[in-house]
Amino acid sequence: MKPRSSVRMADVAQAAGVAPATVSRAINEPDKVAPETRAQVEAAVRKLGYVPDRTASSLASSRSKIVGAIVPTLANVWFAETMEGLAAELGKAGYQLMLSQSSYVARTEAGLIDGFLGRRVDALVLTGALRDTATRAKLRAVKLPVVETWDLPARPVDMAVGFSNQEVGAEVARRLLKAGRRRIAFLGADEHRSLMRRTGFERELQAAGRPLIASEFTQPPSTIAAGRVLMEQLVAAHPDVDAVFCGNDFLAIGALMWARAHGWDVPGRVAVVGFSDLPVAEATWPPLTTVKVRGAEMGRRAGEMVLARLRGEEPARKSVDVGFEFVERSTL
Amino acid sequence: MKPRSSVRMADVAQAAGVAPATVSRAINEPDKVAPETRAQVEAAVRKLGYVPDRTASSLASSRSKIVGAIVPTLANVWFAETMEGLAAELGKAGYQLMLSQSSYVARTEAGLIDGFLGRRVDALVLTGALRDTATRAKLRAVKLPVVETWDLPARPVDMAVGFSNQEVGAEVARRLLKAGRRRIAFLGADEHRSLMRRTGFERELQAAGRPLIASEFTQPPSTIAAGRVLMEQLVAAHPDVDAVFCGNDFLAIGALMWARAHGWDVPGRVAVVGFSDLPVAEATWPPLTTVKVRGAEMGRRAGEMVLARLRGEEPARKSVDVGFEFVERSTL
DNA sequence: ATGAAAGCGCTAACAC
DNA sequence: GTGTTAGCGCTTTCAT
Numbered sequence: 001m002k003p004r005s006s007v008r009m010a011d012v013a014q015a016a017g018v019a020p021a022t023v024s025r026a027i028n029e030p031d032k033v034a035p036e037t038r039a040q041v042e043a044a045v046r047k048l049g050y051v052p053d054r055t056a057s058s059l060a061s062s063r064s065k066i067v068g069a070i071v072p073t074l075a076n077v078w079f080a081e082t083m084e085g086l087a088a089e090l091g092k093a094g095y096q097l098m099l100s101q102s103s104y105v106a107r108t109e110a111g112l113i114d115g116f117l118g119r120r121v122d123a124l125v126l127t128g129a130l131r132d133t134a135t136r137a138k139l140r141a142v143k144l145p146v147v148e149t150w151d152l153p154a155r156p157v158d159m160a161v162g163f164s165n166q167e168v169g170a171e172v173a174r175r176l177l178k179a180g181r182r183r184i185a186f187l188g189a190d191e192h193r194s195l196m197r198r199t200g201f202e203r204e205l206q207a208a209g210r211p212l213i214a215s216e217f218t219q220p221p222s223t224i225a226a227g228r229v230l231m232e233q234l235v236a237a238h239p240d241v242d243a244v245f246c247g248n249d250f251l252a253i254g255a256l257m258w259a260r261a262h263g264w265d266v267p268g269r270v271a272v273v274g275f276s277d278l279p280v281a282e283a284t285w286p287p288l289t290t291v292k293v294r295g296a297e298m299g300r301r302a303g304e305m306v307l308a309r310l311r312g313e314e315p316a317r318k319s320v321d322v323g324f325e326f327v328e329r330s331t332l
Numbered sequence: 333m334k335p336r337s338s339v340r341m342a343d344v345a346q347a348a349g350v351a352p353a354t355v356s357r358a359i360n361e362p363d364k365v366a367p368e369t370r371a372q373v374e375a376a377v378r379k380l381g382y383v384p385d386r387t388a389s390s391l392a393s394s395r396s397k398i399v400g401a402i403v404p405t406l407a408n409v410w411f412a413e414t415m416e417g418l419a420a421e422l423g424k425a426g427y428q429l430m431l432s433q434s435s436y437v438a439r440t441e442a443g444l445i446d447g448f449l450g451r452r453v454d455a456l457v458l459t460g461a462l463r464d465t466a467t468r469a470k471l472r473a474v475k476l477p478v479v480e481t482w483d484l485p486a487r488p489v490d491m492a493v494g495f496s497n498q499e500v501g502a503e504v505a506r507r508l509l510k511a512g513r514r515r516i517a518f519l520g521a522d523e524h525r526s527l528m529r530r531t532g533f534e535r536e537l538q539a540a541g542r543p544l545i546a547s548e549f550t551q552p553p554s555t556i557a558a559g560r561v562l563m564e565q566l567v568a569a570h571p572d573v574d575a576v577f578c579g580n581d582f583l584a585i586g587a588l589m590w591a592r593a594h595g596w597d598v599p600g601r602v603a604v605v606g607f608s609d610l611p612v613a614e615a616t617w618p619p620l621t622t623v624k625v626r627g628a629e630m631g632r633r634a635g636e637m638v639l640a641r642l643r644g645e646e647p648a649r650k651s652v653d654v655g656f657e658f659v660e661r662s663t664l
Numbered sequence: 665a666t667g668a669a670a671g672c673g674c675t676a677a678c679a680c
Numbered sequence: 681g682t683g684t685t686a687g688c689g690c691t692t693t694c695a696t
Contacts, residue, residue: 006474008689008690009689009690010689010690018666018667019666019667019668020667020689020690020691021666021667021668021691021692022665022666022667024690024691024692025665025666025691028691032665033665033666034665034666037665037666051446051449051450052450052689052690053391053450053452053688053689053690054450054451054452054690055387055390055391055396055451055452055688055689055690056391056672056688056689056690056691057689057690057691058387058672058690059385059387059388059391059672059673059674059688059689059690059691060671060672060689060690060691060692061672061690061691061692062672062691064387066430073416074406074412074413074415074416075409075412075413075416077407077409077412080406080407080409080412081406081407083406083431084405084406084407084433087431087432087433088433091432096430096432096447096451097430097431097432098398098428098429098430098431099415099419099429099430099431100419100423100428100429101416101419101420114383115428117383118383118384118385118386119386119387119398119428120385120386120387142338223611224611224612224614224615250611253612253615254615256615257615260617278612279555279556279582280556280585280610280612280615280616282556283556283585283586283588283589283612283616284612284615284616285592285617340673340674341673341674342673342674350682350683351682351683351684352673352674352675352683353674353675353676353682353683353684354681354682354683356674356675356676357675357681357682360675364681365681365682366681366682369681369682384673384674385672385673385674386674387672387673387674388672388673388674388675388688389673389674389675390674390688391672391673391674391675391688391689391690392673392674392675392676392687392688393674393675393676393688394675394688
């Protein structure tokens with residue numbers, strides 16, 4: 001049963017004529033070892049093809065060199081880019097990414113976090129603010145470095161790097177109003193951050209005395225097909241709509257397709273604004289006006305913050321706002 | 333320094349009035365424990381908020397319950413979907429996914445695999461056939477379950493689930509020829525599987541006596557902008573081209589944009605065929621004719637194969653072909 | 665600068 | 681069905 005896992009540190013030690021502890025040092029803290037001995041150890045390592053068992057070192061040192069990350073779904077390019085940025089940053093310091101998906105379900109998220117805790121991850125990176133209060137408390141208690149991304153919670157569990165989803169909504173509202181739109185609607189997914197964007201959007205319109213005329217929702221994940229359906233429903237109930245803010249670009253593209261299929265001129269008869277700036281947003285017809293978010297950057301920053309904390313430093317800011325950018329193309 | 337990690341199994345054992353080994357059994361093999369004792373243990377676990385340390389159990393059992401996976405990039409939706417399917421499948425059995433990206437660099441891949449080996453992963457899932465022969469040999473030697481995806485190597489390291497990239501190229505060639513196209517070109521990324529598609533494409537054209545008139549390449553990742561540039565170059569050299577097979581949909585969309593910008597009718601003057609069937613392929617104008625691959629399915633299947641092997645079963649087939657599908661829309 | 669020894673928290677025989 | 685006894689392969693004081 002016991003595969004007697006190939007070469008152990010003891011084998012290397014023997015081959016190099018030193019003690020195991022010295023091998024350990026030669027590998028992990030090279031400068032604490034005499035250059036000669038280090039050379040011998042390195043030679044032995046190479047000769048035997050020794051690969052340290054990180055499973056054992058994790059147990060002994062209580063540092064796993066693993067950081068856990070949770071995304072709602074990887075099928076969203078921007079979450080994927082966030083993970084890429086994160087993994088790249090962590091990789092530099094020898095940390096590995098352990099990834100799970102919550103599918104936008106809060107209970108799942110709590111369970112996944114327990115799993116990560118059991119694996120003794122050194123830190124956690126979450127997409128969106130952590131909602132489960134019991135879990136928030138637990139994480140604070142164990143003092144684990146945690147970064148919440150894609151949002152800016154008023155009181156982060158630990159650290160955060162993101163942008164204000166409400167402010168995105170407000171900004172889009174302002175642009176629409178400035179362009180003279182008056183019969184404004186919202187299409188979005190029934191999911192926390194999307195709803196936050198809607199909230200900011202609604203408030204701003206309300207404040208301007210041009211209240212939202214309608215909102216249509218779909219279950220995540222948002223698809224082009226869903227966008228088409230939502231637009232259809234919207235128009236059926238409000239044929240006089242003159243602007244739609246879509247909670248994400250797929251829905252916006254669907255809305256655009258509906259418009260093309262029904263001969264509605266965009267932006268002549270109806271303006272369409274998306275969110276997230278997918279690569280294809282510039283290739284639609286007309287090119288989609290949308291809001292760009294910095295997915296990869298959030299991942300990189302999250303990685304930096306985690307590593308800083310793991311080195312024992314206190315981050316300059318516990319919460320960093322990477323902002324967003326309104327991208328004017330041709331659908332508004 | 334030692335945080336004396338909260339509750340240990342011994343604590344639970346004491347609270348439940350049993351031996352640690354019994355706690356271990358109650359958790360891992362519940363039916364090997366008397367219902368009563370199990371209940372007591374469970375109560376103690378709950379009361380103390382015990383979370384087993386998987387780092388220790390990995391060491392003791394030499395099973396980490398983690399599987400490593402490598403993708404060239406996550407920014408490709410289909411790789412991301414493959415990982416989603418894989419993670420979902422593995423999660424059912426309590427396995428965790430550890431993810432790394434190779435950025436299409438073979439040397440990196442070998443390094444990443446060493447890292448995984450050090451972490452004692454129970455299995456490996458790769459995107460594409462593993463190219464480094466030394467690494468292939470090593471993996472075979474340690475008898476680690478390995479699944480190669482997105483390709484069908486003639487002689488897999490261990491198992492494979494994918495499709496024939498060459499056959500994709502050949503099929504597209506046949507469709508183009510059947511549609512009467514004669515001046516045919518290829519646009520693609522300078523990356524292994526893309527080149528395989530080109531090879532199959534070229535051979536089939538050659539065999540039909542209508543050799544490929546030109547090929548243009550870009551460095552991965554492929555972008556819409558790159559597609560536009562490649563198309564521009566292609567047309568400059570071969571203004572009489574009447575069909576282009578693009579190694580992926582982004583390039584195809586770029587080619588479409590070039591055509592729109594220059595008043596070339598598609599498919600009237602030039603046919604465009606993509607690869608991968610991105611969600612937006614149906615939303616372009618004209619809707620893109622392309623080849624659909626089953627990313628999520630490959631992930632699921634890979635997960636199933638891994639789990640079967642981990643249970644000690646031999647897979648029915650070592651190599652499974654999930655095929656692909658030519659999706660006829662309006663650009664051919 | 666290096667070695668010896670004592671665990672890290674769990675699992676796996678083997679007894680009872 | 682449950683307890684006892686050894687480790688798993690490293691890291692880490694503490695000496696030397």
